[in-house]
Amino acid sequence: MTSDLPKSDLDPENWDAFRSAAHALLDDCLDRQQNARDLPWQPVPQDVRDSYALPDAGVGMDATSLTKVLRDTILPYATGNTHPRFFGWVHGTGMAEGLLSEMVAAAMNSNCGGRDHGMVYVERAVIDWTRRQMGFPNTASGVMVTGTSQATVIALSAARLRALGPDVRKDGQGNDRLTAYAGAGLHNSARKALELMGIGGANLRLFPETGAGLDTDALQAQLARDRADGAIPFALLGTAGSVDFGKFDDLHELADLAAEEGLWFHVDGAFGAWTRLADAPWRALSDGIERADSMACDFHKWMYVPYDCGLVLIRDEAEHHAAFAERPSYLAPMEAGLAGGDPWFCDYGIDLSRGNRALKVWTAIQAHGTKKLGAAITANCQAATQMGQLIEGTQGMALAAPVVSNIVVFTADDGLDGGGQSALNTRIAQDLQIAGEVVFSTTRANLPCGKDITCLRAAITNHRTTSDDIIRAVTAVVRYRS
Numbered sequence: 001m002t003s004d005l006p007k008s009d010l011d012p013e014n015w016d017a018f019r020s021a022a023h024a025l026l027d028d029c030l031d032r033q034q035n036a037r038d039l040p041w042q043p044v045p046q047d048v049r050d051s052y053a054l055p056d057a058g059v060g061m062d063a064t065s066l067t068k069v070l071r072d073t074i075l076p077y078a079t080g081n082t083h084p085r086f087f088g089w090v091h092g093t094g095m096a097e098g099l100l101s102e103m104v105a106a107a108m109n110s111n112c113g114g115r116d117h118g119m120v121y122v123e124r125a126v127i128d129w130t131r132r133q134m135g136f137p138n139t140a141s142g143v144m145v146t147g148t149s150q151a152t153v154i155a156l157s158a159a160r161l162r163a164l165g166p167d168v169r170k171d172g173q174g175n176d177r178l179t180a181y182a183g184a185g186l187h188n189s190a191r192k193a194l195e196l197m198g199i200g201g202a203n204l205r206l207f208p209e210t211g212a213g214l215d216t217d218a219l220q221a222q223l224a225r226d227r228a229d230g231a232i233p234f235a236l237l238g239t240a241g242s243v244d245f246g247k248f249d250d251l252h253e254l255a256d257l258a259a260e261e262g263l264w265f266h267v268d269g270a271f272g273a274w275t276r277l278a279d280a281p282w283r284a285l286s287d288g289i290e291r292a293d294s295m296a297c298d299f300h301k302w303m304y305v306p307y308d309c310g311l312v313l314i315r316d317e318a319e320h321h322a323a324f325a326e327r328p329s330y331l332a333p334m335e336a337g338l339a340g341g342d343p344w345f346c347d348y349g350i351d352l353s354r355g356n357r358a359l360k361v362w363t364a365i366q367a368h369g370t371k372k373l374g375a376a377i378t379a380n381c382q383a384a385t386q387m388g389q390l391i392e393g394t395q396g397m398a399l400a401a402p403v404v405s406n407i408v409v410f411t412a413d414d415g416l417d418g419g420g421q422s423a424l425n426t427r428i429a430q431d432l433q434i435a436g437e438v439v440f441s442t443t444r445a446n447l448p449c450g451k452d453i454t455c456l457r458a459a460i461t462n463h464r465t466t467s468d469d470i471i472r473a474v475t476a477v478v479r480y481r482s
């Protein structure tokens with residue numbers, strides 16, 4: 001007996017109506033991009049927040065009502081990082097081409113875990129382009145991930161496999177105690193990776209970084225102590241662009257040290273790796289990154305592509321593959337057809353089902369070329385230099401540290417005591433955000449005078465920022481401090 005299945009009504013019933021509503025929404029999205037300068041962060045009004053609640057039964061709307069909701073209650077309440085005076089944390093801006101690539105990606109809805117289809121080849125092309133920019137050998141492999149946090153887990157998993165052998169996948173770490181080493185400016189995501197992997201955050205050893213760089217004598221003394229205690233030192237973590245001050249470790253020095261001590265050398269280049277595309281003197285900051293065993297970087301920060309989008313590169317494809325490859329029978333490869341096309345990205349990372357992250361990068365590089373992207377990165381470093389000079393030239397303001405790349409950390413009035421400065425800087429950050437004038441974030445820093453205070457912080461990974469925006473930002477701080 002056969003009976004007809006009920007027809008799904010999850011596809012539009014009226015494609016003409018859907019098409020015209022979608023075209024109108026595309027125009028709204030384009031307006032939003034084109035008018036980014038007029039659209040700073042704004043708090044979400046309570047009634048709008050309330051409207052986000054989903055009733056048990058959902059709603060059920062036609063395309064016209066749905067696109068109206070998206071336009072009126074969703075589109076205006078973004079993080080604000082599309083605005084030219086958004087300098088908080090390390091947030092990328094996204095470029096107009098992102099709209100095109102995300103639209104095509106959604107239409108294709110590819111699963112990039114593996115198999116043989118176009119987006120797998122596009123992802124390989126993006127990885128290969130990045131590999132060349134970073135100076136990694138063509139024996140390297142990579143996989144696109146949510147961001148540097150996930151990339152670090154993948155890199156350190158390969159590092160652990162080298163230290164403990166392939167049985168660690170089957171047996172776990174047992175009583176082996178692994179230890180990792182880094183400068184004090186290391187991003188918190190590395191500690192999280194070690195926690196998640198069961199290595200434990202306490203087995204991460206951080207060493208002070210003075211003007212002369214990382215204290216390698218202290219590091220080597222600790223290594224010797226750890227070995228004597230029966231620990232297994234397995235990784236040295238370098239930073240190309242620290243999240244606090246935008247500082248760079250001497251990567252050649254760390255590569256030498258890792259080689260001497262038999263450690264896996266990983267570099268967190270979340271944003272700073274992209275100084276590879278910048279002009280002198282900034283390019284030289286990341287010299288030596290090509291010697292790493294692995295590195296992590298984000299496209300969603302300093303490559304201006306939409307969230308989320310990061311990459312891990314691993315020098316030796318075999319070590320990368322050994323840490324993650326697994327093909328149960330339902331994923332068996334075939335000689336030809338859709339299940340062909342080795343390698344599959346699911347053998348190089350955590351995710352099996354994977355969205356299309358590569359197309360937005362590929363589209364950005366196709367649209368602008370490496371040189372123009374590099375010029376934007378150079379311009380951001382120049383903007384940070386300009387901001388630093390304005391701050392130094394303004395009565396009462398002081399830098400917490402010299403500007404080395406794209407990050408500026410400063411206090412609005414160094415005439416106050418420590419508590420007074422912290423309170424003032426926090427208030428200014430908040431007031432300027434609410435006013436929609438400038439977004440600074442804050443961070444704790446030790447001023448040259450010895451005071452440990454909450455400072456204002458600008459990280460410039462914003463291709464829309466002009467000199468005038470920098471002047472307006474500093475002027476706004478002066479205006480708001482009284």
Ligand SMILES: *Cc1c(COP(=O)(O)O)cnc(C)c1O
Binds near residue numbers: 189
């Ligand atoms: C942002 C950042 C991270 C974390 O990267 P996500 O993409 O947010 O996961 C790690 N290290 C540095 C230096 C960062 O700036």
